[in-house]
Amino acid sequence: MNELRKDYLLERFAIIAENRGKRPQDFAQNPRETGKKTKKETTCVFCSGNEHLTPPETDRIGGRGSRWLLRSFYNKFPAVSRDFPRAFGVHEVLVETPIHDKPFYKFSKKEVCTAFNFYARRVRALYNDPEISYVSIFKNEGEKAGCSLAHAHSQLIALQRIPRLVDEELHSFEVRKSSSGKCVFCEIAEKESKSERLIYEDENLISIAPYASRSPFEVWFIPKRHVAGITGLNKEELDSLADQLSRILKKLAQITNSIDYNYWLHTAPKAKDFHFHVELMPRLSIWAGFELSNDLYINTMPPEKAARALKD
Template sequence: MPFNELRKDYILNRWVVIAVERCRRPTDFVKNKTVRARDGVCPLCPGNEHMTPPAVLLYLNRGGKIEKASDYGDSRPKDWLIRCVPNLYPAFTPPKPEEKPSIIGEVERENLALAVGHHEVLVESPVHDEHPSDARITQLIYVINAYMDRLSELYSRQYVRYVSIFRNHGPEAGASLSHAHSQIIATPMVPRLVAEELEASKEQWRNKGVCAFCEIIENEKNSPRLIAENPDFMALAPYASIHPMEFWIIPKKHRSTMLGLSEAETENLARIMKACLGGLKRLLNDPPYNFGFHMAPQSEAASYYHWHLEVYPKLAIWAGFEKSTGMYINTVSPETAAEHLRGAIQ
């Protein structure tokens, strides 16, 4: 019997068994057709604005132009295109204006800190179940612009050290609301995995004098793991994918954060996200997935960190082995994943 391959991530010291012996094909993961019960009343649908805390950001169409606003007093515009609200059950909460700076963002003891920060829900569309692959490009551009607006705003708070933007799609991937939305969490410390990526990127940059992700773009552009590309972005199945059908979207231009995308770049990001998420949806009958933006928190990382988006289809279960060792088993090789995703992209 030939051996499976044990592969290491591009930069992290994270290993995965590509267990092709199990001979799983991507189509083994096609989601069974399920008629999802429509939630009762959706608190994120237009007309139900009173069911959420007041919006911190609204995109309104005013005479063909986008006007940015927020809810105030009793005003709750219902004709929004994008609506960003604080989470009703926040994991992280902002300090009140009167709270002393000393309590904010401080580690209380070596093993305790206050969960100061923000936890927001970004409603991506007035249309309840508008999957990114079904949305118009202009709507996706609004979403990306709103991400950038919230990033700028949240990073301006002195107690915020990191801002995570992520999306959970489908109840199996942890989405408790089915209305199209992303979440934004601002934390008072740089999270573990982000810190590890920053450290590893910095080390590679020091040792080789080249950014790890710039090198990935160069090495993978003709590889069997390439899925799609356009002038500004590349989508690929990473060499040591830890999830079946995992893919990453990487900007070709080296930058440590998505802040400052040009209009053309924003449109190209929208296009490649729509294409790849659409391919995944068609291929596996709208499977659950998570995605998360990986960006550097601080300006000092500008030289060595390269922002990107990681998409994790939720097709397998991490069980006792993965959880107690941090080593993974993936039953679909990234080469197979890329081949099928390429075929499913229209």
């Protein structure tokens, strides 16, 4: 039977449409041709050796010249910029490997951990800027997720103002904590560790299919320790995040054949309390007129069933 479910924190709802439900294998897509290069290494501006083709570099991990492991630079077509008085901010590209056409789900746990360490480093650097209030880091993987380049990368947008959705989440978080004295995400981690929506758990972090999942196989990664932002994660927590994210991405690729997804970091705005977590959204369904006009989502894969499939 179908069920209307509310988000843990926001006034956001999803209809879990079990009567329209599918088996996990029914979400298989036509395989993406990951071996066929959409751009050759000689022309891809993200590849090692083509550093001169990108806008100015902001940071890197690795050696000089072309001997880098990760590097960041200003986006060539920025949504925000220090040069835009009415759209002030910073828009960067974070290239996570010098190797062309190596999808993120094929990264080793160590490589994923290095990427998240780099994210933390960029957030820390930008929060030192007094004009920046919030830093958003996100990954678009695959055409259905809004990505046109095969070379693994994420993006960073730093803003003067806290975005509306983040502000609503922060306000609800503060109201709940003020009334109960507890962090809602600490409570989620404790409660969901005993539920059938649990996917993985270790001493540092849990991954769950959230109760009011908006899309098939949506996953949240929540540290057990109360930590406001990515810059506060310790080595063990980063290792756990990399391990669980890697395992789930590989399983998603196995289930769906073609892994198009977005993930984004929910990190605290500057000088604010929050509970850091990562949200992963595979792009297996289309949000059409109903979803877009009502901010209400129809999910044909119950999260309980999704969790079982992802941890098999």
